[in-house]
Amino acid sequence: MDKLPIGIFDSGVGGLTVVKEIIEQLPNENIVYLGDTARIPYGTRDNKTIKGFAKELTEFINKQDVKLIVVACNTMSAVALREIESVAGNVPVVDVISPMVNYACSISEIKKLAVIGTRATISSGEYEKQIKIKSGVKVVSQSCPLFVPLVEEGLTKGKVVELIIRNYLNGITKEDTDGLILGCTHYPALAPVIKNILGKEIKIIDSGFPTALEAKKVLAKNHILNKSNVKSKYEFYVTDNTVRSFEIAQRLFDGKFPGKIKRVKLG
Amino acid sequence: MDKLPIGIFDSGVGGLTVVKEIIEQLPNENIVYLGDTARIPYGTRDNKTIKGFAKELTEFINKQDVKLIVVACNTMSAVALREIESVAGNVPVVDVISPMVNYACSISEIKKLAVIGTRATISSGEYEKQIKIKSGVKVVSQSCPLFVPLVEEGLTKGKVVELIIRNYLNGITKEDTDGLILGCTHYPALAPVIKNILGKEIKIIDSGFPTALEAKKVLAKNHILNKSNVKSKYEFYVTDNTVRSFEIAQRLFDGKFPGKIKRVKLG
Numbered sequence: 001m002d003k004l005p006i007g008i009f010d011s012g013v014g015g016l017t018v019v020k021e022i023i024e025q026l027p028n029e030n031i032v033y034l035g036d037t038a039r040i041p042y043g044t045r046d047n048k049t050i051k052g053f054a055k056e057l058t059e060f061i062n063k064q065d066v067k068l069i070v071v072a073c074n075t076m077s078a079v080a081l082r083e084i085e086s087v088a089g090n091v092p093v094v095d096v097i098s099p100m101v102n103y104a105c106s107i108s109e110i111k112k113l114a115v116i117g118t119r120a121t122i123s124s125g126e127y128e129k130q131i132k133i134k135s136g137v138k139v140v141s142q143s144c145p146l147f148v149p150l151v152e153e154g155l156t157k158g159k160v161v162e163l164i165i166r167n168y169l170n171g172i173t174k175e176d177t178d179g180l181i182l183g184c185t186h187y188p189a190l191a192p193v194i195k196n197i198l199g200k201e202i203k204i205i206d207s208g209f210p211t212a213l214e215a216k217k218v219l220a221k222n223h224i225l226n227k228s229n230v231k232s233k234y235e236f237y238v239t240d241n242t243v244r245s246f247e248i249a250q251r252l253f254d255g256k257f258p259g260k261i262k263r264v265k266l267g
Numbered sequence: 268m269d270k271l272p273i274g275i276f277d278s279g280v281g282g283l284t285v286v287k288e289i290i291e292q293l294p295n296e297n298i299v300y301l302g303d304t305a306r307i308p309y310g311t312r313d314n315k316t317i318k319g320f321a322k323e324l325t326e327f328i329n330k331q332d333v334k335l336i337v338v339a340c341n342t343m344s345a346v347a348l349r350e351i352e353s354v355a356g357n358v359p360v361v362d363v364i365s366p367m368v369n370y371a372c373s374i375s376e377i378k379k380l381a382v383i384g385t386r387a388t389i390s391s392g393e394y395e396k397q398i399k400i401k402s403g404v405k406v407v408s409q410s411c412p413l414f415v416p417l418v419e420e421g422l423t424k425g426k427v428v429e430l431i432i433r434n435y436l437n438g439i440t441k442e443d444t445d446g447l448i449l450g451c452t453h454y455p456a457l458a459p460v461i462k463n464i465l466g467k468e469i470k471i472i473d474s475g476f477p478t479a480l481e482a483k484k485v486l487a488k489n490h491i492l493n494k495s496n497v498k499s500k501y502e503f504y505v506t507d508n509t510v511r512s513f514e515i516a517q518r519l520f521d522g523k524f525p526g527k528i529k530r531v532k533l534g
Contacts, residue, residue: 038316039306042420046508049305052532149416152311160434166429241313264320267534 002224005030005182005233006215007066007091009057012085012152013041013238013248014186015072018096020253021208022070023234025216028226032064036266038239041148043075043118045182050120054080054265058087064235067224070215071095074183074207078124081091094215096207097126100181103210105135110179110203114172115141117183117204118148127183140176144168144184151186152155154248157193165193173199189252239266269491272297272500273482274333274358276324279307279419280505280515281453282339282341285363287520288475289337290501292483295493297500299331301531308415310342310385310451317387321347325354331502334491337482338362341384341450341474345391359489361482363474364393367448370477377446377470381439382408384450385415394450407443411435411451418453421515423487424460432460441468449473456519478489501526506533 006026008019012035019033034057036042042050054076061069062078069088071077076084077199085093104113115127122143131139155161172180176261180202182188187207195204219225226232238245249257273293275286279302286300301324303309305397309317321343328336336355338344343351344362352360371380382394389410398406413431422428439447447469455473462471486492493499505512509528516524 038312046511049507121387146413146416146422149413153412155413162432163430209272238488240316244313 001067002032002226003228004065004067004224005032005235006068006070007032007034007060007061007064008070008072009034009036010073010185011042011075011202012037012186013245014147014148014151014184016072016249017188017206017208018072018211020230021212022215023258025212026219028224028228028232031145031235032061032066033234033236034060034264035238035245037241037245040152042073043120043148044145045120047079047120050075051080051083055083055087058084059266060266061219062088068086068215068219070211072185072207072211074121074185078126085194086092092218094211094218095184095213096236097183098130099210099214100183100205100207101127101130101134103213104179104181104205105137107179107203110137112138112177113179114148114177114183115139115181115183116144116168116187117141118237119145121183127181140171142168142171146200147184147190148186151189156189161190162193162197165190166197168192170246172198172202174199175201178206179203220256237264239264268334269493270297270495271332271334271491272299272502273335273337274299274301274305274328274331275339276301276328277340277452278302278309278342279453280306280512281415281418281451283516283519284452284455284473284475285337285339285478288479289482290525291346292479293486293492295495295499297493298502299328299333300501300503301327302505303533304508304512305436307419308385309340310387310415311412312387313345314387317342318347318350320472325351327531327533329355329358333358333499335482335486336360337478339452339474339478341452345384345388345393345444359485361478362390362486363478364450365397366477366481367450367472367474368394368397368401370480371446371448371472372398372404374446374470377404379405379444380448382406382442382448383411383435383449383454383507384408386410386412388450392433394448396533406440409435409438414451414457415453418456423456428457429460429464432457433464436464439465439469444469446470446472453458503528504531506531
């Protein structure tokens with residue numbers, strides 16, 4: 001059981017930012033990853049569509065005989081977690097929102113949070129709801145529907161990118177915000193420009209670190225941490241072109257992406 | 268036979284710009300429309316994915332017992348026309364590219380053309396190929412991958428939109444260009460800003476008029492024009508949220524969109 005891989009999925013390759021952190025924190029674990037690049041973006045679709053897609057991804061990942069499922073996508077975590085858990089059956093599921101909320105609320109300097117994400121994530125109100133339950137931290141939120149297309153196009157710096165980011169983050173100032181949650185696994189690619197615009201005073205928090213930490217906890221609790229010293233196996237699947245995904249993956253892993261990417265047809 | 272509807276499909280609601288012109292030129296015709304809003308955009312996917320999606324749309328439209336199929340999408344016209352025709356069987360198929368090329372090359376003032384479109388459309392080289400066969404008109408092309416997300420987000424004016432458009436159309440000047448082909452059915456929504464940037468000297472050509480004209484020709488040639496005076500029936504289907512599609516449709520039809528929109532699941 002402990003040798004089985006962790007199954008991780010996302011609407012595209014954004015979830016590889018979570019994979020990177022999981023490899024860092026759990027270097028012994030085998031991983032199977034699925035990115036639905038043929039149907040990205042999810043965050044502009046409605047809940048019914050997102051739930052339907054999420055079920056299909058979970059079915060694929062579940063068939064790979066995994067010991068843990070990580071939903072490396074804020075949109076699906078916000079909208080389709082119940083559906084994913086129901087397809088997952090006995091396999092434990094870790095999402096990205098609840099670890100991010102726990103982490104952000106545990107930082108004592110943070111009294112006021114801002115959350116940015118896709119339209120579906122922000123409309124769900126999931127971050128605000130969970131933050132309110134956890135703590136007295138104040139929270140405002142803003143959807144940024146053009147951020148995913150920007151990152152998918154490899155547009156992560158320059159004048160146009162800066163103007164689009166400024167436009168969305170207009171209302172987020174250091175007077176009102178101690179921390180900014182990047183509520184979408186694509187957004188870390190825009191973090192350098194976001195940091196430049198918002199200034200050093202606002203702490204930027206992304207899904208990778210807290211989600212990997214939570215995955216580690218759940219594996220430990222279930223006594224299924226992989227303690228073997230055999231070199232870990234990584235399998236990566238996407239539903240559209242593998243070449244473009246591999247380029248983005250290489251950029252993200254500083255040229256050291258630990259595997260090949262295969263194409264798969266769902267359903 | 269002549270009472271059967273025309274089947275029209277697109278990756279989203281952009282194809283309604285073609286529907287509008289078909290209603291204008293062929294007011295007696297019944298119409299069935301399908302927009303694959305759950306999987307838009309197509310133009311950033313690879314050819315294999317686009318061909319697969321195009322076949323599914325054609326299968327749905329063909330089941331509605333149509334007398335003519337109009338592919339109201341440049342990306343599918345560029346990449347998947349053969350696949351669509353093969354699924355369509357005996358039903359004639361009109362695409363958007365060949366009517367646009369014929370029309371643009373027939374305007375005597377046009378000696379130099381620029382074409383803008385999605386990445387898949389521009390990479391296919393289909394416009395350039397067809398223009399070269401038809402005429403001695405010179406042609407340059409430019410893909411504009413952010414235009415579809417902009418229009419889908421309802422962002423069709425303002426500073427950000429202007430900067431993005433300027434960025435893509437940087438190389439298109441009145442010295443080098445007599446006419447600009449909007450090689451994507453979403454782009455007419457950006458035409459006012461594009462006109463402002465390029466100036467009056469460059470003629471802007473979109474798919475609606477020439478495609479409707481071609482549909483009319485094909486119906487006439489096959490003796491299947493609807494001559495009945497009964498009020499035309501319009502059916503509209505999308506694969507994602509109907510409310511948002513209806514809003515975009517109403518904007519496009521100046522508040523007089525001639526029907527309801529239903530949701531359908533493909534496959």
